[in-house]
Amino acid sequence: MDGIRILIVDDQPLVRRGLRSVFEGLPGIVTVGESPDGLDAVRDVRRLRPDVVLMDVNMPRMDGLEATRRICAPEENSGTRVIILTMYDRDEHVFEALRTGASGFLLKDSPTSTLEQAVREVAAGEALLSPSVTRRLIGEFARRPSLSTPGAELSHLTDRELDVFRLLVCGHSNQEIARMLVLGESTVKSHVQHLYQKLGVRDRVQVVIYAYENGLIDRRLLPA
Amino acid sequence: MDGIRILIVDDQPLVRRGLRSVFEGLPGIVTVGESPDGLDAVRDVRRLRPDVVLMDVNMPRMDGLEATRRICAPEENSGTRVIILTMYDRDEHVFEALRTGASGFLLKDSPTSTLEQAVREVAAGEALLSPSVTRRLIGEFARRPSLSTPGAELSHLTDRELDVFRLLVCGHSNQEIARMLVLGESTVKSHVQHLYQKLGVRDRVQVVIYAYENGLIDRRLLPA
DNA sequence: GGTGTTCTCCCCCGCCCGGGGGAGAACATG
DNA sequence: CATGTTCTCCCCCGGGCGGGGGAGAACACC
Numbered sequence: 475m476d477g478i479r480i481l482i483v484d485d486q487p488l489v490r491r492g493l494r495s496v497f498e499g500l501p502g503i504v505t506v507g508e509s510p511d512g513l514d515a516v517r518d519v520r521r522l523r524p525d526v527v528l529m530d531v532n533m534p535r536m537d538g539l540e541a542t543r544r545i546c547a548p549e550e551n552s553g554t555r556v557i558i559l560t561m562y563d564r565d566e567h568v569f570e571a572l573r574t575g576a577s578g579f580l581l582k583d584s585p586t587s588t589l590e591q592a593v594r595e596v597a598a599g600e601a602l603l604s605p606s607v608t609r610r611l612i613g614e615f616a617r618r619p620s621l622s623t624p625g626a627e628l629s630h631l632t633d634r635e636l637d638v639f640r641l642l643v644c645g646h647s648n649q650e651i652a653r654m655l656v657l658g659e660s661t662v663k664s665h666v667q668h669l670y671q672k673l674g675v676r677d678r679v680q681v682v683i684y685a686y687e688n689g690l691i692d693r694r695l696l697p698a
Numbered sequence: 699m700d701g702i703r704i705l706i707v708d709d710q711p712l713v714r715r716g717l718r719s720v721f722e723g724l725p726g727i728v729t730v731g732e733s734p735d736g737l738d739a740v741r742d743v744r745r746l747r748p749d750v751v752l753m754d755v756n757m758p759r760m761d762g763l764e765a766t767r768r769i770c771a772p773e774e775n776s777g778t779r780v781i782i783l784t785m786y787d788r789d790e791h792v793f794e795a796l797r798t799g800a801s802g803f804l805l806k807d808s809p810t811s812t813l814e815q816a817v818r819e820v821a822a823g824e825a826l827l828s829p830s831v832t833r834r835l836i837g838e839f840a841r842r843p844s845l846s847t848p849g850a851e852l853s854h855l856t857d858r859e860l861d862v863f864r865l866l867v868c869g870h871s872n873q874e875i876a877r878m879l880v881l882g883e884s885t886v887k888s889h890v891q892h893l894y895q896k897l898g899v900r901d902r903v904q905v906v907i908y909a910y911e912n913g914l915i916d917r918r919l920l921p922a
Numbered sequence: 923g924g925t926g927t928t929c930t931c932c933c934c935c936g937c938c939c940g941g942g943g944g945a946g947a948a949c950a951t952g
Numbered sequence: 953c954a955t956g957t958t959c960t961c962c963c964c965c966g967g968g969c970g971g972g973g974g975a976g977a978a979c980a981c982c
Contacts, residue, residue: 599833605825644907660932663970677970678903678970679869680869857959871938871939873938882960883938884960
């Protein structure tokens with residue numbers, strides 16, 4: 475435990491120099507390298523194994539988002555965490571950035587104390603966003619239905635449950651589904667109940683929302 | 699502009715006293731009141747018009763989540779923003795709490811500097827979460843793919859019908875919508891019936907399908 | 923044989939929802 | 953003033969749905 479090892483990624487040398495100077499005097503944090511673009515960053519992460527990467531977004535050759543995706547890919551198994559630095563919080567790419575696997579999202583004009591805190595929190599496995607980004611994220615999150623069951627894709631559904639699922643997300647009632655599959659309505663209700671449990675939702679409306687939000691609506695899979 | 703006015707809500711007098719002392723010496727922040735439970739808090743917000751409320755979760759008579767929902771209801775039009783304080787970040791109610799309309803979510807063991815920063819950020823219209831909560835939120839958010847398409851064809855809907863529509867397509871029940879819009883359930887049912895007629899559908903499931911298929915699921919439809 | 927899963931269907935209950943009607947108040951428009 | 957629209961809320965009713973349980977048959981696996 476000889477401190478938090480950070481890698482600085484930015485295409486502007488002056489920005490890299492500035493960031494390096496921010497962390498120079500701080501105890502327990504050591505800058506182990508700098509990369510001028512995303513492609514180099516991915517390579518340098520493999521080589522240097524830093525704990526935290528400070529990642530710019532706009533860069534030549536490969537941008538920071540793609541680089542972050544690669545660094546955070548499970549295959550990479552690097553343990554490295556990424557803080558994305560940007561100049562714009564109104565950017566429509568904020569949400570995309572949050573899906574890359576990054577642990578932090580800060581504005582470049584954040585005070586140095588925030589940068590320091592972010593590095594320490596992220597190294598400890600936590601996460602930190604700029605307040606304005608937090609506000610946008612909460613706003614976005616609040617309008618989503620509560621589908622708080624992690625990772626439950628359709629893989630755990632049995633064949634029959636999948637049959638019912640397909641018809642349900644088309645807007646059919648239990649009665650209609652029973653008729654189409656030539657089943658008793660009780661049987662359909664039984665399968666539907668299991669769907670709720672496995673998908674972690676409350677009612678058929680939320681099943682439909684779940685399906686759309688997870689890109690599971692594939693018209694090729696659905697009967698006429 | 700004589701400073702940020704805050705209201706402290708907690709059922710434990712010692713906690714209230716502690717919070718009050720935290721903000722006592724800080725410039726530009728003044729504690730204008732204390733409330734021992736949610737019901738009183740809602741009343742005190744109407745009376746005192748604070749800028750920021752520090753809200754405990756577990757309280758008698760009315761808990762902090764319901765109180766926050768009411769304070770943040772659009773009809774209330776208070777401009778007051780709420781920071782929720784809790785002892786548990788592993789609580790499964792974290793996500794629910796984020797849907798109440800709160801602007802912040804902090805652990806009670808946060809350092810006083812964080813509490814101060816949170817009050818100032820939230821008063822400025824931003825938002826702030828504890829790092830561990832941020833991590834959970836990002837994790838939850840990252841699992842969701844997102845569609846964004848410009849919409850149309852909602853022009854026949856009245857303002858109020860559109861309000862109901864927005865909440866309906868998020869998977870909320872009539873009862874929930876009534877609570878959120880501070881209406882009678884009968885009124886919501888009435889609007890919902892009109893939605894069915896105008897959109898030419900049979901039930902709420904088909905409203906959701908209609909919305910997705912026509913690219914009407916767009917965050918611009920929802921309050922910022 | 924025992925265990926487990928899946929598929930089928932049944933009972934119960936309570937509530938939410940769909941569907942019909944009406945009605946008063948506010949407001950704009952003519 | 954009359955008309956129309958919107959928003960609010962009420963009544964009624966029946967049926968669909970959510971949620972709990974149980975149970976038998978077929979099949980696979982060990």
